[in-house]
Amino acid sequence: MAEPRSPVSATVPQTPMGLAPPEGAVVEMDPVEYTLRKRLPRKLPKRRNDVYVNMKTDFKAQLARCQKLLDGTAGHREICIHGLGLAINRAINIALQLQAASQGALQLAANTSTVELVDDLEPEDPDEAGEPLTRTRNNSAIHIKVFYPNPQ
Amino acid sequence: MELNVTKDRCLALTAQAESTAAQPVSAPDPALLTGPHAALKLGLGGFKKVCRLEEDTPCPFPGLPSGFLEMRVKEGSKIRNLMGFAMARMQGGGGGDGDGRQGSGLRQVVFTGSGRAVTKTITCVEIMKRKMGGLHQVTKLRYKGVREVWGSDEGGGSEMTVHRTVPSISILLSKDQLDPQEPGYQPPETHGTLWEEGDGLESPQDPGKRALRLTDLSGQPQSKRVCLQGGSSVE
Numbered sequence: 001m002a003e004p005r006s007p008v009s010a011t012v013p014q015t016p017m018g019l020a021p022p023e024g025a026v027v028e029m030d031p032v033e034y035t036l037r038k039r040l041p042r043k044l045p046k047r048r049n050d051v052y053v054n055m056k057t058d059f060k061a062q063l064a065r066c067q068k069l070l071d072g073t074a075g076h077r078e079i080c081i082h083g084l085g086l087a088i089n090r091a092i093n094i095a096l097q098l099q100a101a102s103q104g105a106l107q108l109a110a111n112t113s114t115v116e117l118v119d120d121l122e123p124e125d126p127d128e129a130g131e132p133l134t135r136t137r138n139n140s141a142i143h144i145k146v147f148y149p150n151p152q
Numbered sequence: 153m154e155l156n157v158t159k160d161r162c163l164a165l166t167a168q169a170e171s172t173a174a175q176p177v178s179a180p181d182p183a184l185l186t187g188p189h190a191a192l193k194l195g196l197g198g199f200k201k202v203c204r205l206e207e208d209t210p211c212p213f214p215g216l217p218s219g220f221l222e223m224r225v226k227e228g229s230k231i232r233n234l235m236g237f238a239m240a241r242m243q244g245g246g247g248g249d250g251d252g253r254q255g256s257g258l259r260q261v262v263f264t265g266s267g268r269a270v271t272k273t274i275t276c277v278e279i280m281k282r283k284m285g286g287l288h289q290v291t292k293l294r295y296k297g298v299r300e301v302w303g304s305d306e307g308g309g310s311e312m313t314v315h316r317t318v319p320s321i322s323i324l325l326s327k328d329q330l331d332p333q334e335p336g337y338q339p340p341e342t343h344g345t346l347w348e349e350g351d352g353l354e355s356p357q358d359p360g361k362r363a364l365r366l367t368d369l370s371g372q373p374q375s376k377r378v379c380l381q382g383g384s385s386v387e
Contacts, residue, residue: 088271092293092319100295109335110291112323113342114278140274144293145335 033124034133038117049079053091063094070098070106070146078147084115085139095144109145114138199302202311206266207297212322213262213290221258225265225273234276238263242284242327259327266296266320277323281340288330289323289338296320 046052051066069079083091092110099106121133221241223234244257261280265273281287295317304310324330330337 085271088274089268089319092270092321096293096295096319107335108293109337110293110321111336111338111342112274112277112289112291114282138278140271140278142274142291 034121035124037120037122039120047080049076051079051081051094053081053083053087053094055087055090059090059093062090063097066094066098066146067101070102078145081144081146082141083144084141088140088142091142091144095146098146105148106146107149109147111143111145113141113143115141198304199312200304202301202303205299205301207299209294209296211262212292212294213324216260216262216324219258220260220262223261223263223276225263225269225276227268227272229269229272231272231276231279235279238276238280239283242280260324262322262324264320264322266298267318270319270321273321273323277325280325286340287325287327288340289325290330290334291336291338292322292324293336294320294322 049069051062051069053062066079066081069076081091081095083089095108095110099108115138117137117139119135119137121135123132221238223238225234238261242257242261263273263277277289281289296319298316298318300314300316302312302314332339
């Protein structure tokens with residue numbers, strides 16, 4: 001064997017050497033290549049005062065949105081900031097910023113939870129006998145209630 | 153934000169750093185919380201973080217009986233190490249079978265973490281709640297001061313201290329009843345229900361409406377993601 005990296009084509013001599021698509025490393029783990037597609041987290045309750053923080057939108061825009069909810073014309077006494085996974089940090093940051101900007105008038109009450117997420121594994125090549133798979137995993141989430149204490 | 157630069161060769165940096173520090177910062181500015189890192193790394197290639205000291209802050213849970221376990225979660229902590237230790241202490245030396253769990257083992261544990269360790273901290277708490285059950289929880293958020301020392305790898309001598317504030321989380325898990333009026337209190341066994349109902353949901357939503365909105369939502373971003381990840385594969 002001249003080519004050290006093609007154990008697959010060694011076992012399947014019919015395949016022309018140059019065309020053997022899967023490399024050894026990939027083959028060991030997964031016979032078929034899959035595309036990992038993450039589904040959206042399910043069931044998002046959405047009230048007027050719910051804010052879902054993500055990592056795509058600009059931080060300042062999300063902070064401004066929360067601030068507006070609290071002191072706008074429809075000033076809410078409390079808002080709920082939700083963050084999932086990496087966005088937990090940002091959610092906490094926004095809540096703490098709101099509290100700091102209010103000179104201590106706002107209070108925070110945080111709760112944590114686990115969210116089950118589903119990933120779809122779709123075979124890259126439809127000809128190969130790979131079935132679509134799903135995989136579930138858990139991720140942590142935070143829900144921060146930002147509120148004015150003892151509402152009148 | 154405060155900067156002490158010991159050598160003159162960092163003049164460019166001081167100017168840059170002062171310009172950021174000059175902003176009116178009564179509360180820690182969001183840009184500063186993430187900004188300096190990138191700015192320092194880019195503007196001054198060759199500087200490395202030498203050490204990171206967290207400032208001491210009083211325990212966020214006053215009135216906690218002594219003898220509770222404090223777990224300080226760091227960025228590089230391994231969850232299996234943390235959980236192995238914490239679970240063993242909470243369940244008692246005997247391994248926690250039968251009434252041994254009630255008699256021995258600690259009653260309370262506090263998990264704290266800041267910056268990038270926040271997510272890991274929450275994950276640890278969630279795992280412990282799932283494994284043990286019947287735990288009351290209080291979550292506290294606040295800013296924490298962190299003093300970072302950055303040193304140059306070339307010159308050797310130059311060093312600088314950066315004071316940053318990072319968000320930090322402290323979570324108390326207790327086998328005993330805690331004050332439900334405390335902000336951030338969570339009763340035992342609320343897995344999964346929070347996300348669906350939201351805490352303090354006043355009016356139950358029309359399920360049909362919600363489902364409709366969900367389908368609207370799920371259509372768009374998914375197709376976007378397909379384009380983004382079209383070429384990628386599971387490795």
